[in-house]
Amino acid sequence: MSPELGHFALALACAFAFAQTILPLIGAQRRDRRLMTMAPGLALGQVIALGASFLCLIDAAISDDFSVANILENSAVTKPLLYKITGVWGNHEGSILLWALILGLCGAAVAAFGRNLPAALRARVLAVLGGVAAGFELFCLTTSDPFDRVWPAPLDGQGMNPLLQDPGLAFHPPILYTGYVGFAVPFAFAIAALIEGRVDAAWGRWVRPWAVAAWAFLTCGIALGSWWSYYVLGWGGYWFWDPVENASLIPWLSGTALMHSAIVVEKREALKIWTVLLAIATFSFSLSGTFLVRSGILNSVHAFANDPARGIFILGLLGLVIGGSLALFAWRAPSLTAGGLFSPVSREGLLVLNNILLCSICAVVLTGTMYPPFMSLLFGKTISVGKPFFDAATIPLAIPLFAFMGFGPMLPWKRAQMWPVLRRLWIAALATLLAFAVATWSLSGVLPILCATGAVWVIATSATDIANRVALFRIPLGQSFNRARFLPRAAFGAALAHAGVGVSALGLAAMSQAQHKIVEVPVGQTESLAGYDWTLANVKTEPGPNYTALVGTIEVRHNGHLVTVMHPSKRSFNAQNQTTTEVSIHTNGFSDLYGVIGDKHGDDAHPTYVLRLHYNPLAPWMWLGALIMAFGGALSLSDRRMRVGAPRRAPVPNTVAAE
Amino acid sequence: MKRKTRRLWLVIACVAGLGAAAGLTLSAFSSNIVFFMTPSQVAAKVPPADRTIRLGGMVVAGSVHRERHGETPVNSFEVTDGQAAVTVQFEGILPDLFREGQSVVAVGSMTPGGGFAASEVLAKHDETYMPKEVAEELQKSGKWDPKFGPPPNAASWNAMTAKDAKTSSRGS
Numbered sequence: 001m002s003p004e005l006g007h008f009a010l011a012l013a014c015a016f017a018f019a020q021t022i023l024p025l026i027g028a029q030r031r032d033r034r035l036m037t038m039a040p041g042l043a044l045g046q047v048i049a050l051g052a053s054f055l056c057l058i059d060a061a062i063s064d065d066f067s068v069a070n071i072l073e074n075s076a077v078t079k080p081l082l083y084k085i086t087g088v089w090g091n092h093e094g095s096i097l098l099w100a101l102i103l104g105l106c107g108a109a110v111a112a113f114g115r116n117l118p119a120a121l122r123a124r125v126l127a128v129l130g131g132v133a134a135g136f137e138l139f140c141l142t143t144s145d146p147f148d149r150v151w152p153a154p155l156d157g158q159g160m161n162p163l164l165q166d167p168g169l170a171f172h173p174p175i176l177y178t179g180y181v182g183f184a185v186p187f188a189f190a191i192a193a194l195i196e197g198r199v200d201a202a203w204g205r206w207v208r209p210w211a212v213a214a215w216a217f218l219t220c221g222i223a224l225g226s227w228w229s230y231y232v233l234g235w236g237g238y239w240f241w242d243p244v245e246n247a248s249l250i251p252w253l254s255g256t257a258l259m260h261s262a263i264v265v266e267k268r269e270a271l272k273i274w275t276v277l278l279a280i281a282t283f284s285f286s287l288s289g290t291f292l293v294r295s296g297i298l299n300s301v302h303a304f305a306n307d308p309a310r311g312i313f314i315l316g317l318l319g320l321v322i323g324g325s326l327a328l329f330a331w332r333a334p335s336l337t338a339g340g341l342f343s344p345v346s347r348e349g350l351l352v353l354n355n356i357l358l359c360s361i362c363a364v365v366l367t368g369t370m371y372p373p374f375m376s377l378l379f380g381k382t383i384s385v386g387k388p389f390f391d392a393a394t395i396p397l398a399i400p401l402f403a404f405m406g407f408g409p410m411l412p413w414k415r416a417q418m419w420p421v422l423r424r425l426w427i428a429a430l431a432t433l434l435a436f437a438v439a440t441w442s443l444s445g446v447l448p449i450l451c452a453t454g455a456v457w458v459i460a461t462s463a464t465d466i467a468n469r470v471a472l473f474r475i476p477l478g479q480s481f482n483r484a485r486f487l488p489r490a491a492f493g494a495a496l497a498h499a500g501v502g503v504s505a506l507g508l509a510a511m512s513q514a515q516h517k518i519v520e521v522p523v524g525q526t527e528s529l530a531g532y533d534w535t536l537a538n539v540k541t542e543p544g545p546n547y548t549a550l551v552g553t554i555e556v557r558h559n560g561h562l563v564t565v566m567h568p569s570k571r572s573f574n575a576q577n578q579t580t581t582e583v584s585i586h587t588n589g590f591s592d593l594y595g596v597i598g599d600k601h602g603d604d605a606h607p608t609y610v611l612r613l614h615y616n617p618l619a620p621w622m623w624l625g626a627l628i629m630a631f632g633g634a635l636s637l638s639d640r641r642m643r644v645g646a647p648r649r650a651p652v653p654n655t656v657a658a659e
Numbered sequence: 660m661k662r663k664t665r666r667l668w669l670v671i672a673c674v675a676g677l678g679a680a681a682g683l684t685l686s687a688f689s690s691n692i693v694f695f696m697t698p699s700q701v702a703a704k705v706p707p708a709d710r711t712i713r714l715g716g717m718v719v720a721g722s723v724h725r726e727r728h729g730e731t732p733v734n735s736f737e738v739t740d741g742q743a744a745v746t747v748q749f750e751g752i753l754p755d756l757f758r759e760g761q762s763v764v765a766v767g768s769m770t771p772g773g774g775f776a777a778s779e780v781l782a783k784h785d786e787t788y789m790p791k792e793v794a795e796e797l798q799k800s801g802k803w804d805p806k807f808g809p810p811p812n813a814a815s816w817n818a819m820t821a822k823d824a825k826t827s828s829r830g831s
Contacts, residue, residue, distance in 0.1 A: 344665075344672075357676060360677060360680035361680070363677070383694050384695065386693060388690075389688065389691035393683040396683055519730045519731065520727050527730075598732075599752070599753075
């Protein structure tokens with residue numbers, strides 16, 4: 001019964017979404033308060049219906065209702081409960097439903113937290129969100145119905161890929177999707193502002209928290225995905241520059257630019273048109289990322305052949321959202337008035353530089369991702385670009401970004417002198433010089449050395465920034481502490497997020513020096529790698545619930561002292577005729593020892609085993625840095641100024657000349 | 660600062676940024692693009708040894724051999740597209756999803772002896788998965804057309820083409 005209820009609830013949500021699009025838009029145009037105030041209620045109704053629909057699908061998954069095609073294809077009686085629940089969004093249909101649910105939640109959040117927005121703006125924002133939601137709910141209902149029944153219902157499902165049965169991957173999609181979908185809110189604000197023909201400081205103030213929140217989720221989602229590939233795939237790699245990964249990196253880069261340019265709109269009323277364009281671009285990248293790349297349309301032209309209806313629907317929807325918003329932008333943006341003036345050396349000037357560099361990196365990644373499919377589509381040539389291309393093209397752009405990140409936050413607005421700022425940074429500069437010396441001595445390669453130096457510079461200047469603000473060591477410590485207490489949390493948040501970038505970059509630079517070794521050894525043999533002695537002490541076969549595992553015991557010693565005992569294993573799933581690799585990782589916070597066991601060879605009297613041993617310096621820092629960044633974003637969101645002292649709009653000025 | 664001066668600065672900065680990005684992209688493209696080739700394409704025109712390529716096709720059944728050079732495990736196997744076969748040498752652990760008679764993509768370069776030294780072997784996804792490039796080449800060579808149903812059973816398909824591949828490579 002419940003799948004039909006879920007299906008009905010989804011249809012209801014779609015109806016709500018259509019109403020949420022049309023009525024408030026008409027209301028805002030005619031200045032009809034009754035129609036405008038319907039928007040929050042409709043948004044709430046939509047999210048309740050979507051929630052009910054999602055619960056129905058989860059219920060069907062938990063109760064093993066194999067008459068539902070989606071459950072049949074992706075679940076089995078023996079699957080653990082956690083993966084029955086998380087498996088709901090591990091497939092195409094379920095993930096679209098989750099996507100719609102998160103979009104609904106964003107709409108409800110705007111309805112709930114947007115009480116102090118002007119009525120017309122709120123109505124328009126909710127209408128845009130409703131329109132996007134309506135499109136995707138219609139897509140879900142017509143071409144990817146998660147509640148489709150099969151008859152007769154089989155007794156057991158087909159099960160889930162064992163590789164995907166992992167807690168990291170279970171929570172990766174919701175977090176990543178929240179990031180992607182979160183950028184729908186700045187997008188809706190941008191469209192509403194274009195319809196209204198007005199962008200001002202208050203608008204920047206309203207948009208910024210949404211951009212920061214979406215960015216923090218996207219950061220976490222990307223880091224979680226990268227961590228998953230590091231410890232599950234067992235190749236020792238953390239980022240493969242494959243189109244699916246790039247699809248999340250591109251909106252992250254443009255979203256980072258958006259978050260920064262919104263500050264300029266809020267504080268100085270400049271860069272308005274640019275910020276609106278960035279908001280549109282970021283959401284367009286998110287949409288294309290989730291749907292074009294994931295559905296394989298870009299990777300393979302044949303994806304259309306599998307289900308033409310889906311491909312055409314999605315392309316049409318993307319064309320409507322992206323093309324429509326860009327057309328609106330082209331039509332309305334010239335009517336937005338130009339903003340405040342600033343000199344190139346000023347905080348705005350540096351934020352502009354930040355935007356240019358981030359967008360350049362974004363353009364490079366976009367080109368690298370799109371070039372191969374276009375070549376194959378237009379010229380029939382199959383090519384690929386990989387890590388060497390992206391490293392060579394993006395890192396030289398990232399290094400000046402690190403350099404400017406250091407002193408940007410310390411420059412005053414509007415017009416600044418470089419000298420007083422640089423004078424305050426001598427300790428940070430000293431630390432950076434020291435780091436450069438250490439990096440030249442311990443790292444090889446120009447880019448890793450520069451990257452590590454830039455990373456230390458960013459961390460040191462972020463610390464200096466906070467120290468300066470609390471006048472550390474210039475006034476008694478107690479007073480400094482008091483100052484720190486009253487320092488806005490956004491200042492700490494920004495410094496933390498910047499320091500997080502530095503921590504991640506240090507991890508990336510150090511990981512370029514990772515060492516590994518592949519050996520085939522009998523039990524008892526010792527190998528040395530990176531100053532550690534790795535001994536294969538024992539290998540045994542252990543039965544599991546639905547697999548048999550080959551478990552190795554590797555003792556790692558450093559100068560004769562036992563550091564750790566690792567138990568990597570290789571599982572063979574008989575049902576799926578599939579093997580998975582269980583990596584064993586030992587970390588001390590500064591480096592990872594990473595062991596993988598491969599096949600058994602030789603006769604039974606003298607068996608040998610293939611081992612893959614890795615030494616990964618500073619590997620945990622890459623993800624730690626991302627967590628620090630996201631935490632910085634969260635801290636900045638908790639700033640009182642984001643919540644209270646709601647900005648009031650200045651009354652509409654009568655025809656003000658732009659000049 | 661006048662509005663015009665500011666605009667000039669902005670334009671200069673934008674042009675510099677995008678110019679740098681375009682320059683870096685082009686220079687990285689010229690040295691780092693990796694072409695996909697099938698064994699028959701390799702047989703027709705052997706790429707230079709310093710060029711990295713992606714070699715794709717099916718692993719010939721019964722062609723996988725393992726040796727130990729000192730302590731380093733070396734795998735060798737033949738990759739075919741039904742028209743020619745190339746012997747691939749790979750030092751390391753073959754991926755979990757590597758199977759005889761199934762599709763594979765090897766990244767590496769040709770050796771002077773006409774073999775292929777792989778630095779990476781990719782065999783991803785489930786058993787029915789076939790890399791898009793391999794599927795396209797099979798279609799081009801007339802071995803399989805997606806219009807007429809799913810790909811043929813890997814084992815039987817391979818037994819047939821392995822022979823074909825052997826004869827054609829001997830002939831050439």
